[in-house]
Amino acid sequence: MSSENLVHAVAGAALVAGCSSFILGQRAQNAEICKNLENLIQTDAYAFYLKEKLYEVFKTCPSNDSSEPRVIKILKYGFPGLDNIRVFSDHILSYDRRNRVAHWVLEHITDPCISNQFGVNRKIAVFRSDIAIPTMFRSTNQDYYRSGFDRGHLAAAANHKLNQQHMNDTFVLSNIAPQVGVGFNRDSWNDLEMYTRNLLNSYPEIYICTGSMNEPKVKNSNLCVEYDCIGSSVVAVPTHFFKIILCLTKDGKFVLESYAMPNEYISNDIDLKTFRRPPEAIEKITGLQFFDKIKRNQYVSINGSQVRNDDDDDGNQEEAPDP
Numbered sequence: 369m370s371s372e373n374l375v376h377a378v379a380g381a382a383l384v385a386g387c388s389s390f391i392l393g394q395r396a397q398n399a400e401i402c403k404n405l406e407n408l409i410q411t412d413a414y415a416f417y418l419k420e421k422l423y424e425v426f427k428t429c430p431s432n433d434s435s436e437p438r439v440i441k442i443l444k445y446g447f448p449g450l451d452n453i454r455v456f457s458d459h460i461l462s463y464d465r466r467n468r469v470a471h472w473v474l475e476h477i478t479d480p481c482i483s484n485q486f487g488v489n490r491k492i493a494v495f496r497s498d499i500a501i502p503t504m505f506r507s508t509n510q511d512y513y514r515s516g517f518d519r520g521h522l523a524a525a526a527n528h529k530l531n532q533q534h535m536n537d538t539f540v541l542s543n544i545a546p547q548v549g550v551g552f553n554r555d556s557w558n559d560l561e562m563y564t565r566n567l568l569n570s571y572p573e574i575y576i577c578t579g580s581m582n583e584p585k586v587k588n589s590n591l592c593v594e595y596d597c598i599g600s601s602v603v604a605v606p607t608h609f610f611k612i613i614l615c616l617t618k619d620g621k622f623v624l625e626s627y628a629m630p631n632e633y634i635s636n637d638i639d640l641k642t643f644r645r646p647p648e649a650i651e652k653i654t655g656l657q658f659f660d661k662i663k664r665n666q667y668v669s670i671n672g673s674q675v676r677n678d679d680d681d682d683g684n685q686e687e688a689p690d691p
């Protein structure tokens with residue numbers, strides 16, 4: 369099934385949940401959406417699979433935007449992949465049960481998300497297991513204890529300061545992965561997170577897709593994927609973490625930056641630009657697709673280099689501005 373259908377299912381579910389609460393004025397329209405959702409659920413296995421989770425989520429999540437549920441906003445430009453989707457109050461992730469870490473975590477940030485107007489406190493948030501994941505696939509605090517690795521956030525806590533629930537949700541262990549502490553989580557990776565937030569000085573809205581990646585390397589003339597695991601839950605320690613940053617410009621265009629950093633000590637004097645990679649290279653390793661609803665020619669630039677518009681390549685002058 370297409371991610372298009374799923375987004376419709378999600379939208380439908382959001383509005384179904386809304387039937388009983390904040391969208392009282394639109395009964396007739398909702399009835400039609402509810403009907404469409406019921407039809408979709410009967411023909412689409414993914415919509416069926418997600419139905420209950422979505423109903424549950426929309427009943428319990430506080431929303432301060434009655435016009436558009438967060439989930440619709442966050443997923444606007446596509447699902448990177450469809451494995452074990454978990455919807456939180458301000459981020460959405462796909463969980464890899466085998467490796468006990470997320471495949472990807474998707475966030476949407478604007479200035480109010482990072483400016484902490486309401487006294488949100490990071491210190492009261494506590495790391496806790498994700499109880500929606502079956503026990504045998506779940507990571508625990510005990511797995512990390514004395515493992516030598518930090519509990520590294522994928523959706524950064526500092527991106528979710530609009531309310532305490534948003535912040536708390538980033539401490540659920542499905543958003544956490546084993547990261548090297550000194551030189552990575554506490555340094556270079558943190559620098560990349562701060563760099564990302566600073567992009568809000570130049571762009572009004574940013575989407576961030578962050579995840580874990582195990583990169584093949586050469587061993588005895590073949591390629592080989594090797595990674596450590598920690599704790600009795602056997603949590604994989606990713607060899608790399610990626611971050612794909614989609615910036616919306618004020619005039620509705622897109623700028624993309626794409627990074628993959630090795631999960632190891634990285635010296636302070638290495639420029640973050642060193643870790644840029646073509647997004648396709650990360651897609652190929654992870655099996656994910658990033659922001660696939662955006663066409664390549666809608667990008668102004670990718671990794672700082674200008675994207676050539678296909679129309680120009682064709683020599684098609686029809687839409688070219690007057691000289």
Ligand SMILES: *[C@@H]1O[C@H](CO)[C@@H](O)[C@H](O)[C@H]1NC(C)=O
Nearest residue numbers: 430431432433480485486531
């Ligand atoms: C929604 O946000 C506004 C400020 O942007 C605030 O004044 C209001 O109290 C918030 N409402 C809820 C229900 O959180």
Ligand SMILES: *[C@@H]1O[C@H](CO)[C@@H](O)[C@H](O)[C@H]1NC(C)=O
Nearest residue numbers: 492493494531532533534536
């Ligand atoms: C955030 O987590 C702390 C610690 O578990 C808890 O005391 C607090 O009530 C939580 N706040 C919200 C809004 O969920």
Ligand SMILES: *[C@@H]1O[C@H](CO)[C@@H](O)[C@H](O)[C@H]1NC(C)=O
Nearest residue numbers: 641644645646647670671673
């Ligand atoms: C992305 O980054 C890499 C590494 O800097 C660069 O080679 C590539 O040209 C960039 N742009 C695209 C479109 O991948």
